[in-house]
Amino acid sequence: MNVSFTAHIKCSECPIRHRAVCARCDDDELQTLEAIKIYRSFEAGSPILWRGDELKYVASVVNGVATLGKTMEDGRTQMVGLLLPSDFIGRPGRNEIEFDVVAATDVTLCCFERRPFERLIETTPHIAQRLMEIALDELDAARDWMLLLGRKTAREKIATFIEMLVRRQNIQGLDGASPDLALPLTREEVANYLGLTLETVSRQLTSLKNDGVLTFTDRRHFEVKDIAALQEATGDDADGGVIF
Amino acid sequence: MNVSFTAHIKCSECPIRHRAVCARCDDDELQTLEAIKIYRSFEAGSPILWRGDELKYVASVVNGVATLGKTMEDGRTQMVGLLLPSDFIGRPGRNEIEFDVVAATDVTLCCFERRPFERLIETTPHIAQRLMEIALDELDAARDWMLLLGRKTAREKIATFIEMLVRRQNIQGLDGASPDLALPLTREEVANYLGLTLETVSRQLTSLKNDGVLTFTDRRHFEVKDIAALQEATGDDADGGVIF
DNA sequence: CGCTTCCTTGAGTAAATTCAAGACTTGTGG
DNA sequence: CCACAAGTCTTGAATTTACTCAAGGAAGCG
Numbered sequence: 003m004n005v006s007f008t009a010h011i012k013c014s015e016c017p018i019r020h021r022a023v024c025a026r027c028d029d030d031e032l033q034t035l036e037a038i039k040i041y042r043s044f045e046a047g048s049p050i051l052w053r054g055d056e057l058k059y060v061a062s063v064v065n066g067v068a069t070l071g072k073t074m075e076d077g078r079t080q081m082v083g084l085l086l087p088s089d090f091i092g093r094p095g096r097n098e099i100e101f102d103v104v105a106a107t108d109v110t111l112c113c114f115e116r117r118p119f120e121r122l123i124e125t126t127p128h129i130a131q132r133l134m135e136i137a138l139d140e141l142d143a144a145r146d147w148m149l150l151l152g153r154k155t156a157r158e159k160i161a162t163f164i165e166m167l168v169r170r171q172n173i174q175g176l177d178g179a180s181p182d183l184a185l186p187l188t189r190e191e192v193a194n195y196l197g198l199t200l201e202t203v204s205r206q207l208t209s210l211k212n213d214g215v216l217t218f219t220d221r222r223h224f225e226v227k228d229i230a231a232l233q234e235a236t237g238d239d240a241d242g243g244v245i246f
Numbered sequence: 247m248n249v250s251f252t253a254h255i256k257c258s259e260c261p262i263r264h265r266a267v268c269a270r271c272d273d274d275e276l277q278t279l280e281a282i283k284i285y286r287s288f289e290a291g292s293p294i295l296w297r298g299d300e301l302k303y304v305a306s307v308v309n310g311v312a313t314l315g316k317t318m319e320d321g322r323t324q325m326v327g328l329l330l331p332s333d334f335i336g337r338p339g340r341n342e343i344e345f346d347v348v349a350a351t352d353v354t355l356c357c358f359e360r361r362p363f364e365r366l367i368e369t370t371p372h373i374a375q376r377l378m379e380i381a382l383d384e385l386d387a388a389r390d391w392m393l394l395l396g397r398k399t400a401r402e403k404i405a406t407f408i409e410m411l412v413r414r415q416n417i418q419g420l421d422g423a424s425p426d427l428a429l430p431l432t433r434e435e436v437a438n439y440l441g442l443t444l445e446t447v448s449r450q451l452t453s454l455k456n457d458g459v460l461t462f463t464d465r466r467h468f469e470v471k472d473i474a475a476l477q478e479a480t481g482d483d484a485d486g487g488v489i490f
Numbered sequence: 491c492g493c494t495t496c497c498t499t500g501a502g503t504a505a506a507t508t509c510a511a512g513a514c515t516t517g518t519g520g
Numbered sequence: 521c522c523a524c525a526a527g528t529c530t531t532g533a534a535t536t537t538a539c540t541c542a543a544g545g546a547a548g549c550g
Contacts, residue, residue, distance in 0.1 A: 018435040072393045080396040082389040137381045144388035148314045151395035152324040152441025197396025239319045
């Protein structure tokens with residue numbers, strides 16, 4: 003079984019309480035959400051939604067990593083988003099999903115039935131506002147990614163991706179823990195995210211390793227040895243180009 | 247002078263009345279907007295906003311075409327959006343713009359001071375909802391463009407771009423008028439939009455012309471001779487992949 | 491008319507892809 | 521515990537696509 007329902011966690015103890023769509027909600031509003039939410043878990047590798055599926059639920063990622071992708075007729079695929087904890091899945095006012103959503107690691111979602119959630123948006127400005135903010139943040143991220151896809155070299159793409167992982171994993175409560183970071187995707191998935199082939203991804207990672215920028219503890223875990231060199235290799239200027 | 251103020255047009259007679267941020271407003275709400283809007287015009291080629299500028303105004307494009315782009319330190323640029331009539335410029339809740347906005351043709355904007363507009367959003371759900379919808383549409387468009395930038399060939403990119411122009415110019419009131427369409431960008435601008443060089447754009451346009459898909463009346467005007475072949479050349483499947 | 495800008499076309503090059511082979515990991519069953 | 525298979529990753533060689541560099545032609549503007 004690759005989908006399962008999971009024990010209820012209280013919103014007030016939820017690890018994404020202050021970043022997800024519920025971030026601005028007060029206790030009363032949280033109570034309402036609490037009543038209509040369901041947790042669902044997916045195993046690494048299993049599909050969460052396929053393009054064209056009816057959107058019965060919208061959801062927040064509670065933990066794990068999911069990918070949002072498009073596929074062409076001939077099989078070429080492009081990932082258009084990486085969904086980390088607190089990211090939102092689904093679009094209010096649409097009843098079909100436009101993308102394939104796949105669990106890259108084991109994933110737990112906090113799901114709300116779409117219809118009741120849509121009604122909630124209309125009556126709860128705190129949710130509508132936060133959703134707006136999330137949509138606009140994603141739009142900014144998508145546009146930064148367009149620069150990456152259209153103009154960056156393979157090495158710059160990889161460096162930018164790694165740097166984004168560092169930044170986003172640091173935001174989460176992992177500070178002070180082990181200094182090594184998880185690479186939540188296979189080489190092929192990274193390639194699909196960056197508009198490259200898996201061989202190019204492999205070569206560029208090896209190259210960053212040889213240049214002393216990264217070390218790998220195993221294929222899915224690495225450590226950044228030279229953050230300045232990594233930053234330099236992204237092609238972004240020092241301050242700008244923030245992805246998330 | 248490349249910026250000028252323009253005579254006031256009544257909202258009720260505005261060509262973008264039913265597609266812009268004001269689309270859902272009733273007469274009363276329109277009245278409020280009417281009071282705080284200002285038209286501004288820009289000549290082709292002149293900058294509207296630079297990255298880092300203070301966002302004093304948000305605006306809708308009334309007519310003309312503007313481009314939204316990012317520039318890297320070394321001068322590489324990537325266009326991340328094409329702003330056609332009814333498109334929205336600016337992000338409520340941000341006081342700096344993240345992109346360069348440039349008038350590609352002569353452009354007229356319907357501008358609202360940002361602060362009063364932000365207050366309006368909070369009191370006028372019709373505007374907030376429409377803005378949300380616009381943001382989500384742009385996000386979908388950005389993600390479709392990511393597929394283009396990451397995975398499509400030069401020919402597919404050009405075909406997709408042309409097809410998008412056809413679709414978007416048909417939405418506007420031009421049906422039945424002249425069958426030839428405007429190419430609102432230079433070859434270099436098209437290249438920046440598609441993640442190509444201007445030479446590649448030129449070669450691919452020539453190739454589509456030689457294949458009988460397009461004819462050019464002059465460099466900025468063309469006619470689609472074989473819409474099926476154009477569609478085929480985009481690499482998208484028949485129904486899906488809608489860009490706007 | 492001459493200047494500038496924009497566009498086209500050609501030839502050579504470079505970056506990333508494709509194709510191919512083999513190595514490392516992980517899990518399963520003997 | 522080992523052998524084997526499947527999946528994943530690395531590395532090399534050849535190829536391809538789009539880029540760079542270069543020259544010249546058309547269009548627009550003073």
